[in-house]
Amino acid sequence: MLERERYMAKVEGVERQQQGSVMALGTRSGRGRPLTRRLLEPFRRTCRVGLALALCYAGLVGAAGAATITEFSIPTGSSEPVSVAAGPDGALWFTEFNGNKIGRITTAGTITAFSIPTGSSQPLGIAAGPDGALWFTEFNGNKIGRITTAGTITAFSIPTGSSGPRDITAGPDGALWFTELTGNKIGRITTAGTITAFPTPTASSGPFGITAGPDGALWFIESDSNKIGRITTAGTITEFPIPTASSRSLGITAGPDGALWFIESNSNKIGWIAPDPVWSAAVFLNGSVFHTGQTITYQATTFPGTTPPKVDIYLGVLLPDGVTFLSFVSGPGGTIAFASGPAPVPFAANVTLTPTVVPFSYTFTGTEPVGTYYTYAGLAVAESDPLQAANQLSLGVQPFEFTP
Numbered sequence: 001m002l003e004r005e006r007y008m009a010k011v012e013g014v015e016r017q018q019q020g021s022v023m024a025l026g027t028r029s030g031r032g033r034p035l036t037r038r039l040l041e042p043f044r045r046t047c048r049v050g051l052a053l054a055l056c057y058a059g060l061v062g063a064a065g066a067a068t069i070t071e072f073s074i075p076t077g078s079s080e081p082v083s084v085a086a087g088p089d090g091a092l093w094f095t096e097f098n099g100n101k102i103g104r105i106t107t108a109g110t111i112t113a114f115s116i117p118t119g120s121s122q123p124l125g126i127a128a129g130p131d132g133a134l135w136f137t138e139f140n141g142n143k144i145g146r147i148t149t150a151g152t153i154t155a156f157s158i159p160t161g162s163s164g165p166r167d168i169t170a171g172p173d174g175a176l177w178f179t180e181l182t183g184n185k186i187g188r189i190t191t192a193g194t195i196t197a198f199p200t201p202t203a204s205s206g207p208f209g210i211t212a213g214p215d216g217a218l219w220f221i222e223s224d225s226n227k228i229g230r231i232t233t234a235g236t237i238t239e240f241p242i243p244t245a246s247s248r249s250l251g252i253t254a255g256p257d258g259a260l261w262f263i264e265s266n267s268n269k270i271g272w273i274a275p276d277p278v279w280s281a282a283v284f285l286n287g288s289v290f291h292t293g294q295t296i297t298y299q300a301t302t303f304p305g306t307t308p309p310k311v312d313i314y315l316g317v318l319l320p321d322g323v324t325f326l327s328f329v330s331g332p333g334g335t336i337a338f339a340s341g342p343a344p345v346p347f348a349a350n351v352t353l354t355p356t357v358v359p360f361s362y363t364f365t366g367t368e369p370v371g372t373y374y375t376y377a378g379l380a381v382a383e384s385d386p387l388q389a390a391n392q393l394s395l396g397v398q399p400f401e402f403t404p
Contacts, residue, residue: 070109072105072109072111074096074099074103074111074113075111075113076096076099076101076103076113078098078099079096079097079098079099079101079103079113080096080097080098080099081094081095081096081097081103082094082095082096082097082123082124082125083095083124083125083126083136083167084126085126085127085128085134086128087104087128087134087149088128088132088149089149090106090107091104091105091106091107091149092104092105092106092107093105093126093128093134093147094126095123095124095125095126095136096113096123097122097123097124097139098122099113100115100116100118100119100120100121100122100123101113101114101115101116101123102114102116102123102126102134102136102145102147102153104151112151114147114151114153116138116141116145116153116155117153117155118138118141118143118145118155120140120141121138121139121140121141121143121145122138122139122140122141123136123137123138123139123145124136124137124138124139124165124166124167125137125165125166125167125168125169125178125179126168127168127169127170127176128170129146129170129176129191130170130174130191130284130285130286131191131286131287132148132149132286133146133147133148133149133191134146134147134148134149135147135168135170135176135189136168137165137166137167137168137178138155138165139164139165139166139181141155142157142158142160142161142162142163142164142165143155143156143157143158143165144156144158144165144168144176144178144187144189144195146193154193156189156193156195158180158183158187158195158197159195159197160180160183160185160187160197161183162182162183163180163181163182163183163185163187163197164180164181164182164183165178165179165180165181165183165187166178166179166180166181166207166208166209167179167208167209167210167220168210169210169211169212169218170212171188171212171218171233172212172216172217172233172280172282172284172301172396173233173282173283173284173396173398174190174191174283174284174285174398175188175189175190175191175233176188176189176190176191177189177210177212177218177231178210179207179208179209179210179220179221180197180207181206181207181208181223182206183197184199184200184203184204184205184206184207185197185198185199185200185207186198186200186207186210186218186220186229186231186237188235190288191287191288192288192289196235198231198235198237200222200225200229200237200239201237201239202222202225202227202239204224204225205222205223205224205225205227205229205239206222206223206224206225207220207221207222207223207229208220208221208222208223208249208250208251209221209249209250209251209252209262210252211252211253211254211260212254213230213254213260213275214254214258214259214275214303214355215275215276215280215303216232216233216280216281216282216301216303216394216396217230217231217232217233217275217280218230218231218232218233219231219252219254219260219273219275220252221249221250221251221252221262222239222249223248223249223250225239226241226242226244226245226246226247226249227239227240227241227242228240228242228249228252228260228262228271228273230275233282233396240273242264242271244264244267244269246266246267247264247265247266247267247269247271248264248265248266248267249262249263249264249265249271250262250263250265251263255272258274258275259272259273259274259275260272260273260274260275276306279303279304279305279311279353279379279393279394280301280302280303280305280379280394280396281300281301281302281303281313281377281378281379281393281394281395281396282300282301282302282377282396283298283299283300283375283376283377283396283397283398284298284299284300284301284398285297285298285299285375285398285400287400288399288400288401289400289401289402289403290364290400290401290402291364291402291403291404292364292365292366292404293363293364293366294363294364295361295362295363295364296361296362296363296364296400297359297360297361298359298360298361298362298375299357299358299359299360300315300356300357300358300360300377300396301355301356301357301358301377302353302355302356302377302379302394303353303355304352304353304354304355305393305394308381308382309352310350310351310352310382311350311351311352311353311379311380311381311382311393312346312348312349312350312351312379312380312381312382312383312384312386313346313347313348313349313351313353313356313377313378313379314327314344314345314346314347314376314377314378314379314380314386315327315328315347315358315376315377315378316328316338316344316345316347316375316376317373317374317375317376318373318374318376319369319373320369320370320371320372320373320402321369323342324340324341324342325340325341325342325343325344325345326338326339326340327339327340327341327344327345327346327347328347328358328360329345329346329347330347330348336358336360343387344376344378344386344387346386349382349383350382350383351382353379358377364402366404368402369402370402370403370404371401371402372399372400372401373399373400373401373402374397374398374399375397375398375399375400376395376396376397376398377395377396378392378394378395378396379392379393379394379395380392380393381393
């Protein structure tokens, strides 16, 4: 129980006073009961999961009319469910902190639980990954877990000892990003299990909640330093102090208005922070290794910044020879065609960019070159050389391997 008590103490730690430029929305301040009691005691008493909980986490519960709440008892006694996420199979998946299990509940209320191989792992955060599996944090196990929709669990050890992984989310780069509450880092894990960690600039910041932002970056809470953090997919971190001292901010999510919204549990407020417009391009893939007969799914996302007003969009693949670009170009009727050559060809040229998503799928026939491919999505100053770094506004790259 010592590790669990350390976690509870960490969550309820005293934040440092900071000043900043973040907006908070609230009517009055007040500390109330400790956060962990407010969050976890209802689960201890009833050991139930309400479907409304999943909707609340996703920000989907509206204020119109009356609503009917149904609760479903979890078979594992005193399981202490903590986090819930929608799965790719149409069910909801949740963590059982004390039960040491990952639960699955259908929309009809049928619950199945899968035991985590690591004993007393204390699972906390959970999120759907780009690979069709669910990914979760093991706070006491110091691991990131992956569970398929069939219930097969794989765990990956975090290099930082006793890092206290807390929350996890899918990133815009096809990887999963997580917070290390006691390790004072932001972690990134690929779907192949490779982990990279980035220390926060502020020591003992207590990273807690994390979410993907509308600007192609990840945004997270520094619960102990009273700040909001932003990390790019390249690992650059910027911190923004919260105006209210000792606000004890924990959860954060992206809103429909292009801003980030977060809770301030001590100050009885909801906080709001809008990212500055930043040019952003990213690529998502459904895997990292492909063979003959398998289908790769490529999805590019682009977000506009402020200047210049016109840009060129580049989408495509650099072939294994390292010199040949297979550029995606606009075909008739909204289809995607291809142009091959030693320089990339724009998908769209001299355009005013709006947030754009471009999906593409391809099934390997076995005749393709063997080796490492680099998919890319890039934004460059209109009518400029995209291979010159000074002209590149944003570039997202994701590699994959092909073997027959």
